[in-house]
Amino acid sequence: MKKSILAVIFLILAMTASSQDNGGEAQSKVKWYTIQEAEKLMNVTHRPLYIDTYTDWCIWCKRMDTNTFTNDIIAEILNKSFYPVKFNAEGKDDITFMGKKFVNDGKFGNAHQLAVALLKGQLSYPTTVIFNVENGKVTLDPIAGYLEPKQLEVLLAFFAEKAYNTKSFDDFRKDFVSRIK
Numbered sequence: 037m038k039k040s041i042l043a044v045i046f047l048i049l050a051m052t053a054s055s056q057d058n059g060g061e062a063q064s065k066v067k068w069y070t071i072q073e074a075e076k077l078m079n080v081t082h083r084p085l086y087i088d089t090y091t092d093w094c095i096w097c098k099r100m101d102t103n104t105f106t107n108d109i110i111a112e113i114l115n116k117s118f119y120p121v122k123f124n125a126e127g128k129d130d131i132t133f134m135g136k137k138f139v140n141d142g143k144f145g146n147a148h149q150l151a152v153a154l155l156k157g158q159l160s161y162p163t164t165v166i167f168n169v170e171n172g173k174v175t176l177d178p179i180a181g182y183l184e185p186k187q188l189e190v191l192l193a194f195f196a197e198k199a200y201n202t203k204s205f206d207d208f209r210k211d212f213v214s215r216i217k
Contacts, residue, residue, distance in 0.1 A: 064101065065111035066120050071133055071150070074119035084168035084195055086118035089125050089151055089178075094161040096182040107185040109215050110192070117196035125151035125161060134174075154178065164188070166195050186216050 069077065074085050088105075090097035104110055114120040126146040131138045138150035147159050154165045160180040168175045179191065190212045194200060199208045 064105045065108060066105050066114050068120055068122045071121050071123055071131060074121045075133060077119050078169065082170070083117060083119050084166055085121055086114055086192070087121045087123050087154060087165040087167060089123050089154060089161065089163045089165055091124065091126050091146075091161045097162040100162050100182055104183060104185050104188055107216065110185050110188055113189065113192045113196060117192070123151070123154070124148075125155075125159070155180075164191070166191075168195070186214050189214055189216055 071085070071087070077083070078085060088097075088100070090100075105114075125148055126140070127148050128140050131148070131150050133150060138148060138153065140146075140148040143149075144152050144159070151159065154167070154176065155163050155178050156176070158178065158180065162180075162182060164179045164183060166175075166177040166179075168177075177195075183191070190209050191205075193212060194205055194208050
């Protein structure tokens with residue numbers, strides 16, 4: 037009896053420590069939008085879209101959810117300077133975005149037409165996409181691969197501060213001071 041009580045206490049303590057370590061996988065601090073919601077918001081108050089292009093089977097996508105999007109600083113930057121979108125690249129719903137209808141018709145395997153367009157045909161997951169409309173010009177910057185919080189922080193800061201108007205990303209990164217410990 038004592039052993040089973042101790043085992044339960046140990047299990048509860050281990051679960052509590054685990055959820056504190058990773059921020060709780062389901063406890064993302066980012067306010068995620070659908071791509072249609074973000075497009076409407078972008079037309080009212082200009083901010084670029086941050087699009088997390090993922091699939092349900094992608095282990096690295098799940099790691100970004102657990103390790104990167106639960107970071108307080110990452111969530112703060114995304115929520116303040118972007119309209120964050122989580123987009124399932126293999127979703128089945130029809131989507132109208134920027135006046136064009138996109139479907140998942142099987143022509144690209146399991147990939148949705150919008151994923152193909154956003155990723156410029158380079159289907160790799162996860163892929164971060166910064167979508168910006170500024171002065172009538174659309175820019176689309178897909179960055180493939182898993183990003184640790186510090187890696188994503190410098191990328192987000194580059195776009196949030198509009199540093200791309202005055203310097204290259206490499207120059208910006210050299211001078212960047214991370215707030216993530």
